[in-house]
Amino acid sequence: MNNIEYVSLQDLDKNELQKILNKGKVREHLVSHDEFDQASLEDWIAGKVKVDSSKGCKVKGIKVNGSVAGWCGIQFEDEAYELAVVLDEEYWGIGIRVFKEALGWASELGHSHVVLHLFNTRPEYRFLRKMASRVYESTIFGQKYTSYEIKVPYA
Template sequence: MKAVKYQKFSEINPSDLLSMLNRTKVRKHLIDHPLFTVDTLNTWMDAKIAVDSIPGCRIRAIVFEGTLAGWCGIQLEYEKYELAIVIDDQFWGLGKAVFQDMMKWAKELGHKEVFIHFLHTRPGYRFLDKIAKSVHKTNMHGDNFTTYQLEVK
């Protein structure tokens, strides 16, 4: 498989991200919120760029074969570092490679553990069940999630 590349949000075309984030198949697995507009996307991107500047955090666009495939990041939520991965449905097969890269980032950033929260609409992940320190249900932002607590090795 060809390499996945990661770019800072300031290096991507926001309109590519806008169309991807507003796709029905992508939104199905995200917290419910209004469709993005150019203005709300720019505000959201500015917030993610600010998160990227926080020690221990890293936010990147996912690019595969020159096409924006999604975004990912290590961000601070509820005083814990979480992994966020949002991938366009046509690139869903990249998720495991992106996850592995993010675990390397977590190690580089000095994390001992990270969390990943999957909205209740997503299926379970056997490979995460096998490596997780714990798996439990969480309620955040008014929705239910399956939370994986992962040790960074």
């Protein structure tokens, strides 16, 4: 059984996080951006830490069995609270567990719904469509996404 731990992004091994965020398989699913170097990663982490301290938001690093696995959170983007999960491909199998945990955070934060944006090149996820109150195409930073508006349980 995988032990999943949610920690401050500042507490992750930065070299490991940088490797994950720069991997081609991970980048295929993210907003296009230059690869991170040490300085840009520090800036990105500082920005996410600021988001984490914002009302209605929570952003955490993910460790699995003590190893850096990625990050996740609830952040305010494009006029809505977005649920984000970014995992090293080695840990994609825990994605649903992380997703459910983040939905719990959204409930604790008092959100009635969150939006999950997935590149529209990805296949449709039936379980997301079932959960979604609305599924629509969106454009963020010039890239097209399938967006799932998900009702937060217990909100």
